[in-house]
Amino acid sequence: MPQLPPGLSHRFSALRLKAVEAHARRSTPEARQGFRRRALWSGGALGAVVLALGLFLLLFDWNLLRGPIGAFASARLGREVILAGDLDAQPWSLRPSATVNGLSIGDPGWAGEGKMVEIERLTIQMELLPLFRGRTILSRLELTRPVARLQRDAEGRATWDFSQPGEASDPVDLPAIRRFIIEGGQLEVIDEQRGLRFSGGVEASEVRGGDAGFALTGDGNLNGEVFRLRVNGGPLINVNPDEPYPFDADIRAGATRVTAKGALPEPFDLGRFGLDLTAEGPDLARLYGLTGLALPNTPPYRLSGRLVREGQIYRLDDLGGRLGDSDLSGSLRVDVTQARPFLSADLRSRRLDLDDLATLFGGAPSTGSGETASAAQEEMAQQLRAQQRLFPDATLDVHRIRSMDAELTYRADAIEAPNLPLRGARVSLTLEDGFLDAQEVVFSLPQGAFAGRISLDARPDVPITDLDMRLTRARLEQLLPAGEGGVAPLSGDLVGRVKLRGAGASVHRAFANAEGEALLVVPQGEIRAAFAELIGINVTRGLGLLLTDDQSRTPVRCAVAHFKGRQGVLRASAIVFDTGPVLGRGEGEIDLGRERIDFRLDGEPKEPRLIRLMAPVTVSGPMLAPQVGVEAAGAIAQGGLAVALGVVAAPLAALLPFLDPGLAEDAACGALISDARKAGAPAN
Template identity: 50%
Template sequence: MAGLARYEGSTGATILSTADAILDPKPPRKPFQRPSRRALIGIGSALALVAAVVAFLVIFDWNWLRGPIGRYASAQLQREVAITGDLRVHPWSFAPKVEAYGVRVGQPAWARTIDPDPAPMARIQRIAIQIKILPLLRGQMILPFLAIDKPDVRLLRAKDGKANWTFGARTSDKPLKLPAIQRFVIHDGQLRVDDRQRDALFVGTVDAQERAGERGGRFVLEGKGSLNKADFLAQVTGGPLLNISPDRPYPFDAEIRAGSTRITAEGQVNKPFDLGRLETQLTVSGADLNRLHDLTGLTLPNTPPYRVSGHLVRKGLRYDFEKLSGRVGDSDIRGDLFVLTGRERPYLEADLRSRRLDFDDLGSLVGAAPATGRGETASAGQQVEAAQRDATQRLLPDATLQVDRVRAMDAKVSYRAETVNAPNLPLRKVSMELALDKGVLTLDPIAFTFSRGDLKGKVRLDARPKIPRTDVDLRLTNARLEDFIPIMSDGKRAIEGPVMARAKLSGVGNSVHRAAASADGSMTVVAPRGEIRQAFAELLGVNASKGLILLLSKSDKETPVRCAVADFDVKNGVMTTNHLVADTGVVLARGRGTINLETERMDFRIEGDSKKPRLVRLFIPITIKGPFMAPKIGLDPSKAVGQGGIAAALGSIINPLAALLPFVTTGEAKDADCAGLVADAKQQGAPVKVTQTTPAKPKK
């Protein structure tokens, strides 16, 4: 019983204690223990340090740091930096704010080689910047606020590429990378950019702010002024910056106007604000592609007014202009191109096509004004140039080549035109491969495909010397005379037959006209056979009886062309005839004369001998004189030509033909009707042997 009582008693106590635990779950309180003296000292020291820091921040004069900050920045930027006004810090926030007044940044030492007493690179009345602390701990920099009041900034780039906005090893072409800015203000900014590498000078103002409007307002960055004395406006707009994040693309619209050039863009910065990673739909238009040099630094050809669009993607130092399309003058254009910067010279590579090329647009590439008639596209300046060309009756363009630009870029361009609009020319296709390397421009090959025949060759322009040198080597093969000679009023051709030619010239000068005016070399045109209206053959020597009668009767009787040669030596821009002979079935015509490429005038005299007896043997020499654009054909009645020189004339043509045909084209030399000439010469006593038709040393 006693044991049972003890069991019951202990069980009851357990039940009671369990019930107490359920009713009052708190553990029993430990007795209070006072902190140790060491702990109290530590806590007190920490509180004292915090209080001291707070007190220091409250009473500290931040202006004491202006000197150390200026000296540190000067050492890092390698130019004088000074804060001449107050330095204010507002640290009591998770987004502390710093304001600096009277900031001045000097020019680098090399700037004094351009200007002995240069103005500072920047004078800024006030800079205010705020930064979020918590994102910074995660490796993201977000600026809730950035304000720049009354900055006066002067940017300078020397001809050798040194730029005052680069520091240390950073290059001037390296893309700008800014943190995400949620409120950005530039108030009353003044900007001067003197880019002597591009020969570009901008003077104007810059402002940035949020503007109220539809969709809750827009951020607007605007610059306006003058670029090389032409009106300039650049405006970039985007959504409010408040909710911007480094992890989301920032969409923007942009418009640039520089004189007649206009650029519009609609795109996005993929990672705000890393300007080395962006893409946009871009449209560029203007009076002349060459004028884009001031904005882009690219050496582009002279063109008529243009408008092209495409998708632009920037990846660091590479720009891809994809699926570009549009018009240049009256020609369509499409293709792809890319540009690499950050090199000694920018590099451009393009693959371009035209479905239909308007041929006069191609002349703009060498400085010729395009056609200005009804339906033609030309700028106001090009219309003036065309009027001057017509007034002076000049054919060769005299626009000065910008050799500095040719030396400043490398390029590789492929171009094809599927069809060509070329009035009075049987031109069907154009293709060329262009390479620009270290100041040497090469077109190889350059090819013009006619309805019958091809003109192919190579053009090389060496712009490395002070005065550039141009070398030209062009061949015309498989062509037909009738394709290049206008139809007569009766709807028939005056002459028909194959023609081949070659021009090999070299000249110095910074325009097409000046290079031609100094050219040396040779030029040869050969018609190896064919048919000519007998009336015109008779008039090659002006047979006053036969030729005029045939013309008046509108006779279309033809006579064969057995061989015709026009061979010139070119020296100092003057083309002098070596041989000018045409052998027809009825008349053998010989001539001599010159073409002056500097004055663009010609002076020829052509005499003919009849190959058949005539009742009236009155042959009067023909003269062709005057400018290229409007030569005059006349007669020289002072001397009538009699028959009797046929044998000598035939002898004069045989040997030159044998030497000249391989120079013009080896493929067609065997087709020339020289055998008949040799036979005639032997019959008429010309001092010629058949073996003389084999050239000893043909032209190269």
């Protein structure tokens, strides 16, 4: 054993000696008897304190705590909490309980002086032992004649929202409840933001038709339509907190119906559940009152999927069904952690019926035999046909656009469009703070594509639409209907661009105020010789070729149509059609507000003609049904070919970069500019 230093060794010996002496003194009978007396006195004193505390708690008037408890709850909730009736507690039990009579929770200041919640009697009983394992289990929760009056104003302020401004409210997360009883409950909801008024009854009974369960039933109206809600839950006796609690729901608002069947994995945490959902109705946009999401207008739909909630995140997985005559599949995700919900979606159609897209812009799908449309959409289609109009005038609800953010991708593998050779489509868009930006909008063709960008700025009082779309590497013979013999009268490449900006709360009003320009170019191609001759109105040759079904063709060296848009009217600054025998020139306008067109085209022959009628070809009337004719009155002033080429070539050189910087080098259109220079035209 190691030796201690002399000083420490001496002090250690002294302490050990004192301990031995103290033990000897306690070992005497007198010492042991004194120790027992002191222990008895201490135990008695402690027992007296416990007994006194028990008697105090048993005899204590709990009503004295109503004021302090109400003040504490009021401070925590930010609104007045009153305990008007008797307060009673039974603390001495492994299942302590408390009963409150006359409990009320007031509305926030902005909602007036009403009561959000009034409960005639509330009884809570808790299990103590699970608390030591970190679990809260209520063995009993009973509410007698509770009344909840919930309000949300047009600005989105809700009386049931206890969160801080700019933050999303937390979902209701009740602890596990083994016996849940609601007797004579009433629920009233007035939601000005979503146009909902509802009044219903709530019951959670231990015996109901031989079975226990939860029931919420009620009726009201949603945006002027009859609204009905039915929610039923499983038995409420001996609820196992470790087993899911099943429920089902049936919600109807007019022709819209939503049914669900699912479960709460942890009763009664409403922040987490999973359910199988089916929704059907005339228009997805009508789900705004139920979901708070600004969904687009659609044809009648039937969709189903698996809806899962995890706190502030909602997911709709395995989405499938139909919108109009188009199929739809994919997934959705909604994040409500911020003040504005954020929707992200990845959607796909194997086959898209093109006319279903009209509803996205407030229009109507086709309503013929075999087509799917709601009664309102059929009425709209009938009005548009009667007025010979293309652009719908349905007003955009900018408040809905501003109420959420989104990110969406969509693709269609195939498109059904009887009059257009569209093969597929894809769209990628974002919505943030009222600005909708479709960065990628692509419609693929057998050759080439019609693609670009479309945006909608809903932040101003009057929304602004920007459109910039390009037609690239398309073929005329695929876009034009075939004539006799199955051959299109015109063939060749077609490229173009349209760039417009318009203010208006509907598609029609945005186009009626549009500013911008549009350009179409046929850099090279062929035209049936008879039609080329008729541009110059050579009656003997042009009509002769048509009458004999002559299919001979002549080259199109270059064709250009350029328009400048102002206040909804696209006026032609250059219309040129240069073929082998004829140089055609045109003028006219497209009135997007009135939806009418008015053009005339005359031709200058490049070689002598025996008989030539000096009258232009006209195209005029509604955009949907223009009429082609000949302007018989008046004569066309003739000009030299060099002058005509100069009028064409100078603008052409300036316009082609707007469409495609490389197009000016094309052999055919480039030849037109070269010919103009040789003829003395001031082409740049």
